[in-house]
Amino acid sequence: MPTKNTRRNLIKIGLGAATIAPLSAMGLTSKAFAQTNADDIQWDDEMDVLVVGTGMSGLTAAITAAETNSQLKIVVADKMSRLGGSSLISGLNMAVVGSPMQKNIGVTDDNWERLYADIEKEAKGYNHPELTEVLAKNTLNLFNFLTEHGVKYDMSVGNGTGIKKLGGHSRPRTVWPYHGGTGVIKELLSFCQKKLPNVEIRKKVLITDILRNENGRVIGVKVREGYWFDRDVEDMSLNDDRSFNKTGQTKYYKVKRGLVMSTGGFNQDKAFRAGEIPVMYNAAATTQPGATASGIKPMIKAGFKPVHLTLFRFAFAIPTEDILWGVLINPRTCDRFVDEYNSNDRQAIGMAILGERAKVDNENVVLIYDQKGIDSYHDKQRLQLSLDGKNGTGGDMWKFDTLEQLAEHFKMDVSKLKASLDKYNTNMEQDKDQFGKPKSKLGAASSISTAPYYAMQLNPRYNYSQGGALINANAQPLDIVTSEPITGAFVCGEAAAGTFGYIRLTACSSLDCGIFGMVAGQNVAKEKPWA
Template sequence: MLFQLIFLVLATTNMVKAEEQKIIVVGGGLAGLSASLEIINGGGRVVLIEGEANTGGNSAKASSGINGAGTATQSNLGLTDSPSNLVSDTLSAGDNENNKNLVEILAANSADAVEFLRNVGVDLTDVNLCGGHSVARTHWIPSPKEGRPIPAGFEIMKRLRTKLDKIKAEDAELFELLTSTKMTKIIKEDGKVIGIEVENNEGRQIIHGNVVLATGGFSSDRSKDGLLIEFGGEKLEFPSTNGQFARGDGVKLARSIGAKLIGMNRIQIHPTAFVDPKDPKASTKFLAAEALRGKGALLINGNGERFGNELGRRDYLTGKILEESQEIGEHFQNGSGGQKSAIMLMNEKNVEAFGRPAFNFYAIVKKFFVKYENSDELADALKVDRKTVKETLENYVQIFNGKKEDPFGKRVFPVASILPNEPIYAAIVTPAIHYTMGGLEIDGNAQVISAQNEKPIEGLYAAGEVSGGVHGSNRLAGNSLLECVVFGRIAGQNALKYNQKSVREEL
């Protein structure tokens, strides 16, 4: 009887200990919030660690949307697509350096990822055609005819955070959020990750549990011993579209316990970041959404000439700007701050297709765009021959109408061509560091791989930009948010399974 009583007490103690061990999610961007919600939906509990004062990260800044292949939205719009098409486009964009298994998982779960977000209230009932895609599949929020615009990334993060806050209000044990809290160490014992050390204004503490890393990339890690210098020092001359929080902390700490890195030198330079006339030399730029070109925006150089396919791959278009453009002098919209830059052009039809409220944010609030009454006025501002700009636009009208081939291989011509005699909006854009394709190597279960034995590190998962392998040499627009949702959910599911297995073993 005494033995049975002792056994019952020990079993009960172990059960409480096991059940109290929440799953640790580090990073409050889309991957982290997706993992957290998936864990809670599966019956688990989460402690979310966020280094900044609030959740969101770079996910909240995303403007073009999330890819989905074979979705209800595409069907409603009469678009035919499939996961195999998305696989093909993703591999092509990444020069087949991608981990094909991860790409196939990404594409197969893409439609469900869109539904996952729609189920928390995100209106993803419009799609956009972005560079490198064979069909319009980048889902975003329809722009209102008037009022404030609703950026896709911001709305997605708002809805997910609202859902998690509601869960916390109903049962505080299910979701705990620690903001302004920095992970300083990943704790590994006997080959297994058993927790992390964190630091905040209350000091340092250790939190026990298995870990999902969703800490983002390293596009702003310009420190002397930083990852940008180690793997992409030649790119330090470029500005960045990333917040200062993109320091690669998760990559560094996981590397310190033996995690394998992959594709670290694959750092994406986005071709179009706005040059702010108020501060042309700013090192942090505001992204000129790829959706602008998806709605018909053209690019010309400082001589008034087109130089490439506006809907080509990001790395292609960046290369063309660097090859065919030059610095823009202060005579035009205060210049490009010494960076080789292009000029983005739009007409009223392009603006309406993109969404007037969203465009007004760029043009009226940020003052990136300037309106010119016609091509002659634009040419005068550029200080180039009026005939050159006029011929550039007239030539594109011929291409748009199918009367001649585009010399740059463009085959899709969205919305409307720009006419020389109509009002034209122009903004200076320049290439900027945008995304790091490399990171921690993961398998199809989002488990982090060990550099020592090429096997998964028990208790450690990763999702989003902290991981590598999905995008290969170059990322498609819309695949970043998709990766966050798909692999965030997979990481959450498998971390929960591991946690439940550990509970059973402990009992």
């Protein structure tokens, strides 16, 4: 939690200011972008505001901009033929401080400082405090914004309270929009279409270049209209290569007031993410197919400062805190390879799994429980979904009467498997596990020895990329050379970076999208036109 002095200092230097001296103050003002002379461009179209992306952040930004200044011409463009981005297929649960649901269950001691502390604990010092503070202070504002624009909340969760306490949160504060992300996107799109005649939504428009003039101001973009994204390629990022995907006609848009980049993450871009961390190439991604680096690449090319590209967030089909009851086994060697508790660090466990898979031609590892482990589960609901085969791709769990049946199902050597489990049981009995797994955390589940047995292929799901363009508290990207805000540009949602750090706390990505979407929308509407 930030100290009072820290907050006072942030206010003193301005929340929108960089926390280090800009390089321009040191006389280092060379440009990292190719400047564009506006007189040399034959503009095909013009608008006051261009929002790129139709997920929660983009639609929130567009609506806020339109309501801040109803005279603006606002275009919202998406490269896909289906609107909504990854938000459409996400749950978009949200940690909200001060919601009516929270008050109804008698939680009166929650505040933004507690939420800030919970986020920062997961961030491990990688986050930019001024951004985390903006998010933590504005959760109720986002809740109210969504409510005012038609979003309803699911009161069936939390045993009919509409609110739950999720892992990493010090208080019950997480709410669920009705029908998840689909419900949110449907309502926001409907509001734009019915209430905001100055907002135009376009599909199949790919942004390829961001144009900045000699002063560094963003003045427009180069796009491909009529672009068609091919979902049938192994690596979706091939669509970003014009030599592979030739669709679309080149156009130039004059953006008179401001560009809002809300293009999401790059989870589906195998080549881009593997360039940062090679074993990430084979990680399963849960985002929509179009979540490639087509948004971050033009931002980097235009001199937007990228940060945290080597940070990412894994999710599993089952809760991370319920992995420890079992053992993770390499199916070929039948050996364990990691402490399944690992301080409940989902990133460390996920990386260990990917590293082990790389040794065996990317074959999935197997997570094995006995009945004692299953009885120890925290989240019985997700466990039952896995047992019923309803927990999404790769989320199935099977029940076996014997280890022989389990080994046959996963094509494992049963004698080697039994030897590995015997070794684990003996070491755990003495609290001397070879990987340091603490017996004290396991209670009655400190051995794998009681039939029936349960097993699943556990694969980390890459569901969030912390990396993107570094922004300030006004949602402005910073120039990679000068560290100063880039005039005429805003970035929000997963395309932006700095709020979370090492790992994003659960139920907070929707906050980042919506809150900084509101910030970007309000500020872009107030920008003075360059022409």
